[in-house]
Amino acid sequence: MSGDFLVITNFLVSHIFSIPASTKAIMVTVRIWDLPTRLFHWALACAVVGLGITGLVGGNVMVWHFRFGYAVFTLLVFRLFWGLLGGRWSRWSTLPLGFRPFTSYLQGRSTPEQLAGHNPLGSLSVLAMLFFLSLQVATGLVSDDEISNSGPFSSLVSSTLVTWATSWHKHWGKLTLIFLVSIHLSAIAWYHWRQHQLLLPAMWHGYKNLEVPVDASRDDLPSRVMAALIFTLSVAVVFYLVSLGA
Template sequence: MAYTVRVWDLPTRLFHWALVLCVVGLVVTGEVGDNAMVWHFRFGYTVLALLLFRLAWGFVGGYWSRFGTFLSSPARALRYLRGIHEPTDMVGHNPLGAWSVLAMLLLLAAQVGSGLMSDDEIAFAGPLTRFVSGATVELATAYHTEVGKVLLLALVTLHVLAIVFYTVKKKQKLVPPMLHGDKQLPTPAPAARDDVWTRLGALLLFGLCAAAAWWVSRLDAL
């Protein structure tokens, strides 16, 4: 008997796919440069708003989206890697996937943060460059355009390959639940709350995060 469980609430799903689109947009506009940098900054501010939202949603969001639910100890991740699985490993993020998600969020935060302090010395500078030293701007620019970009692209590639591996090799459908929210499970599991009030609360929360990102974008004009 299979149980249909709502694992990913709508706000989490929208966050995920919006982040995917923004990261693609950042890579494309960053490579094109020139006038496309206007959109590069816009995508960057959107990612900032999304990250702020995800940080807050990790404490008040759906059950399986909360950090306290899906983050696991390194020891548990190692046990999972050795093939010792727990029942909840198959519901939300498995232990390895959880650490991958955390790494992705941290790298994105570092990339956005360094971008806010970067200066191409031609036409575009982040809104925080005026508040830090020249040495910090130089370091942030180097990280943003070289180290951070490579690390992020490598992790994204690893993430995609992991999805392909689990889909093809282990026959686990990871993408469909991130589209419609539900998983078919062999045993019952707590469902994520995903009612109209949850969604309205998430919309209000994202509005506040978007306002914070907009305020950051205007700091260079103050």
């Protein structure tokens, strides 16, 4: 008798609390990250790793430290303009910034548009990373280790600024970037294991699986040609600026 009771109970519980197939979320695949944004992301990651390694080794490889620094400078200039002209989810205007989107995200009430690209917390992380990378590049341009390496603009500014910039670049700036990169990698792992969101593959092929369809990013040949032109312009701008201090 008790066995029959358990069978009936399990049957009722499984049917009462089960989710009908018709109400299960149907995922849609949307192009979120355009090719120029993905290339920027991976190129920046490689350049930052190169900066870290060459800065740690020092000595004769510092020439490559400068080259990686100029590469990061170029990529940051490119990203600034691409944030205005790029695909929908790469634009600054689509970052869900502000107090309301942030609190909604923490409460689990974000809109689909606030989660399609960078979510509110991710947007803050992106801006922090880009800001401190820009600061690290700027201080590197005016740093002087008083041994054999000096930034191209170190002779054009005051000794006080050079001293401060060198100290920041070698200590707090480096530690801040290590902290931000660690947070970034930890967040990727957390979303993978706890939220079952594959952020790295999306930044590789550009597509994300979403519960609600949103507008896709433009990623056609004309937009890629425009990105190539913007990148070429960024290279020219950095080359010109660096040559001023040479």
